[in-house]
Amino acid sequence: MGLHAFFVFDAFTEFFSALTAIFVAYYSLRAYKILEDSRMVALNLGFSVLGVGMLVHGAIKVRIALAVLSGVPVPPARRLPLVRLGYTLAFATELAAYALILLATIKRPPSMETTLLPPLAAPLLEYDFRSEALLAVLALLIAVKAGIGYSQGESRLAGLVSLGFALLSASHFLLVFGGPLKLISADVARLLGFACLLWMVIRVSRVGA
């Protein structure tokens, strides 16, 4: 894959993921209005934060990509302050989002606020090992929780949520352990993960139709 194609694909996956997250957030808000269940607020907040963080991260990626593609000499993108700031923001929002989504889906949440939040005093390097591992574990926990619901036959759609978050977890793990193709593989896994969530919402919208 050429540099141009990679930048376009990377930005596409980021924006697709962001818009899907915002769509799920909108559905959570509708669910809250009808079900009046406070867990839906946490779900709404989680997906809203996730979507906005990805939109900002995507916009920063596009800005850097345009600079690179226009031939402006730039140092390794990973070390640019803007990229580090964007990644730190994306990491913080994803961490908050996954924690909120996990809190919404479990009955008695552990005190994650104190145990999971790492120090964010300095901007992180893009695809930092520890931060990606942390996000991968959180996404995996959400996948397991939804998977339990699916295995107990409570909802067939829980299978899509479980698969979606398993793929999101895989995308974070790929950034930790992946080889040369890790960025593209992680982008593909994330794209498929959000496609599962989008498909779940579309299936929900057809219930009773």
Added chain:
Amino acid sequence: MTARQRYRSKMRICYDMLRVIQEEGGEAGPTRILYGANLSYERLKRYLAELIEKGLIEEVERDGKRIYRLTDSGRMFIVHFRKMTEFAKAFGMIL
């Protein structure tokens, strides 16, 4: 009934009442709603008044008996409630 299912939210009770009326063909008497939605008489009166106020059902009199008829808004509420219940269950939430 499991311990988790013992508590029903207000919206769940409204849904159960509307579902009973729908299953009866769109019209049901108070006794049928009371038994079908598993409510006390006091709660039944309170929730019926609320459903009427929200325009989800309407009270009509037939042969000197009170019956409750599902409105279009009530039918829409049932559909939306089912959709959102499926959405919540997809995330492993028990309502």
